[in-house]
Amino acid sequence: MVSWINALSRTRQKVAGALASVFNRGEKGERLDAEALEELEATLLLADLPAALAAELTAEMEKAYKGLRVDGRDMLRQLLVRALGDVQPYSWPFADPLLSVLVVGINGSGKTTTCAKLAGLAKRAGRRPLLGAADTFRAAGSEQLRIWSERIGCEAVVGQTGADAAAVAFDALTAARTRSCDVAVIDTAGRMHTKQPLMEELGKVRRSMAKCIAGAPNEIWLVLDAALGQNAIVQARMFNEAAPLTGVIVAKLDGSAKAGFLFSIARELKLPIRYVGLGEGMEDLAPFEPLAFVNALLGYESPYKEINSNAAAQSG
Numbered sequence: 001m002v003s004w005i006n007a008l009s010r011t012r013q014k015v016a017g018a019l020a021s022v023f024n025r026g027e028k029g030e031r032l033d034a035e036a037l038e039e040l041e042a043t044l045l046l047a048d049l050p051a052a053l054a055a056e057l058t059a060e061m062e063k064a065y066k067g068l069r070v071d072g073r074d075m076l077r078q079l080l081v082r083a084l085g086d087v088q089p090y091s092w093p094f095a096d097p098l099l100s101v102l103v104v105g106i107n108g109s110g111k112t113t114t115c116a117k118l119a120g121l122a123k124r125a126g127r128r129p130l131l132g133a134a135d136t137f138r139a140a141g142s143e144q145l146r147i148w149s150e151r152i153g154c155e156a157v158v159g160q161t162g163a164d165a166a167a168v169a170f171d172a173l174t175a176a177r178t179r180s181c182d183v184a185v186i187d188t189a190g191r192m193h194t195k196q197p198l199m200e201e202l203g204k205v206r207r208s209m210a211k212c213i214a215g216a217p218n219e220i221w222l223v224l225d226a227a228l229g230q231n232a233i234v235q236a237r238m239f240n241e242a243a244p245l246t247g248v249i250v251a252k253l254d255g256s257a258k259a260g261f262l263f264s265i266a267r268e269l270k271l272p273i274r275y276v277g278l279g280e281g282m283e284d285l286a287p288f289e290p291l292a293f294v295n296a297l298l299g300y301e302s303p304y305k306e307i308n309s310n311a312a313a314q315s316g
């Protein structure tokens with residue numbers, strides 16, 4: 001299992017040098033001059049933080065560096081955690097008789113792998129998951145999910161290539177109910193957010209699921225490829241219009257050098273980040289935790305180190 005600290009190494013390396021010089025000034029009790037402030041803001045933008053937040057953070061840091069000694073790293077950490085809002089790591093409401101999740105996104109974003117990881121997670125928690133392969137565009141797509149289901153040892157309903165995705169999703173939910181499964185994860189074909197008919201098909205899949213079980217799908221999660229950075233935000237907006245998203249999963253966070261776009265998901269889209277993909281393996285899916293994320297971004301080794309609110313403005 002890849003850790004947060006490893007997964008965020010590429011983004012961290014991008015910002016580490018410039019931030020170290022800012023933190024150094026804090027240790028020496030130096031102010032942040034115009035040049036340092038400019039570099040700080042540019043560095044945050046380089047990591048794909050939203051522009052408004054980068055400006056806000058830079059202003060806050062300037063205010064704090066008043067010629068007193070400050071722990072700049074801890075201060076930035078607290079500001080970043082706060083920017084992500086009050087987020088608790090997601091845990092599934094397994095008490096529901098059947099939890100159904102519809103997984104959507106563009107081609108190659110990581111949907112099928114993520115569906116398998118979600119089913120694996122449910123299985124490890126002692127549940128009975130079912131994988132539904134409603135990616136009927138490509139034979140390879142549903143075959144991939146069928147292989148995963150065998151590896152996990154879970155139920156699967158695999159649609160024929162060319163079949164109606166909405167009908168496959170309906171069949172999957174029906175099967176989940178008759179086979180006493182308590183989690184159904186439905187994979188869909190990749191679709192470009194700019195192609196209207198494909199986006200409309202999502203509505204059809206959703207309505208078909210609701211026809212099978214009132215209230216289904218309980219969750220519609222968008223899988224975003226972390227390598228896209230800020231470009232993923234436009235995608236998320238358009239998917240959200242086509243099908244009301246209840247959350248986002250950021251796949252391939254490991255290897256992305258643009259992890260700062262997660263702040264845009266939280267602050268601008270106001271969509272909860274449910275999970276992050278930290279590697280290709282079955283177990284490389286972690287519930288999103290702001291503190292673990294920010295710690296790894298800033299190079300704090302222990303992801304669970306508590307924030308000490310007194311450490312923020314040490315003077316001396």
Ligand SMILES: Nc1nc2c(ncn2[C@@H]2O[C@H](COP(=O)(O)OP(=O)(O)O)[C@@H](O)[C@H]2O)c(=O)[nH]1
Nearest residue numbers: 107108109110111112113251252277278279280
């Ligand atoms: N490193 C890494 N690779 C991932 C992750 N999630 C998916 N992938 C890889 O991304 C590629 C595309 O994934 P896939 O699930 O087929 O995407 P789909 O087209 O959206 O269904 C595959 O090679 C996966 O192994 C992740 O969290 N980390």
Ligand SMILES: [Mg+2]
Nearest residue numbers: 111112135141
């Ligand atoms: Mg797929």
